[in-house]
Amino acid sequence: MDFTDLYTKREELRYRIIEVIGVDLNGYHLEDAAIDYLEQTPVSQLDPANVLDAQGIRKITELTAVEHVRTNEAQRTEEKEITRQNVGAREAVLELERRQADAEIKQRREIETVRAREEAETARVVEEERLRAQSAFLETEFPPAGSSSRRG
Template sequence: MHSWFILIGLALMLLAGFGGSLFGNAWGPLQQVISLAVGALLLVIGFIFLMISKFYVRPSANMAYVRTGFGGRRVVLDSGALVFPYLHTLVPVSLETMKLEVERKGPDALITRDNLRVDVKAEFYIKVQPEVDAILNAARSLGDKSVNAQSVSQLVFEKLVSALRSVAATKDLVEIHAQRDAFASGVQQLVRSDLEQNGLTLESVTISRLDQTSQELLSDNNIFDAQGKRKITEITQAALVERNRIEQEARREITLKNVQTQKEILELERQRAEAEAAQQAEIAKIQAERKREAETYRIEQERQIQEAQIQQDQAVRVAAVERDRLLLLK
């Protein structure tokens, strides 16, 4: 659009100078003045639009700029500014949260209070607050570099490593492992003030990986590694002794349990045998009683039969005697 304003303005200004030859007496001084004034106005408007379109810079919501050079230092935030080549320098400042990863392992691993090395991978979440002072401090810290995750990492990497080392040196390996959040909080508190001097705000610190450094990577010529190896040997040997004690104790408990179980089984079998013997004795007793009762009943029956037979025989004899007596009387 600015091109049209400029072209029309130039055309009107040319018309002011050569309109008389084109329109004759109809083109008088008044028309020349109006044509010249309108042409100049359109030309100025066109140049203004041209400057705005070419040199006006407006940051996005997640970005800010620091303009330096002619007119002094100025923070461009939520608005815009004219930036002219050779007169100004523009430093972009990202307002997004930046994730900076710091990993220390092997020979570079952290040294704990008990002289053990620990491999650590930490993530630092950092951002520049959308405030004028914070943006200026961030831009000053990085000079003319853009404020992004890569440049910020180069600036504060050693600070972050130093904070990790300082906090690790105050805690034992087991303590760091058991209290990761406390370790991360200690690092965050230690490094926060240093980052604020660079216009950076530390949002959080997370420990994504934490493990003892492999013993093969430790050097016998390093006093910390030598002490660490001795500590590892002491701990592992103590653990082996304790494990052996636990295993032997477990075997003893298993044997005792087996013996106790066998005793209980034998006692149950004895009780079962006694119960079976008592049951057999009771059955034999009942059978003998039933047999005795049956024999008594049989004897009684035979006695009664014999007595009946005797009575019958007596009756027969009495009847015979009585018959003989009657015969004699006749």
């Protein structure tokens, strides 16, 4: 059993303890066994020259390395997902802003078109009035030949 098995296989450990040391201990009777507290010895307190400690150092290093990789992977996945969501949201905002700008430009263009038509119509009416007035002036000042109008 390794360190994590002590947590995950408690029932099996209980039976193995009883099996190994037995139930009769010099007049004492073992009824049960349980782990109340379990703590890892810090690596700094282990002796690399001791075979058991060296194995412990290796096991601790391997397990913590795997967990560091998993933790880093989870953090990078989180960062990527957050960035993906932020990019998606920003793209959506930019698209909406583009649509709004397009709509505003279209509206200004339509207003300018209507204004230009109105100005053109006004200019046409003014020109027609000017031509009528000029024509009337010319008819009164220079009547057509054979006309009985007199100038006074």
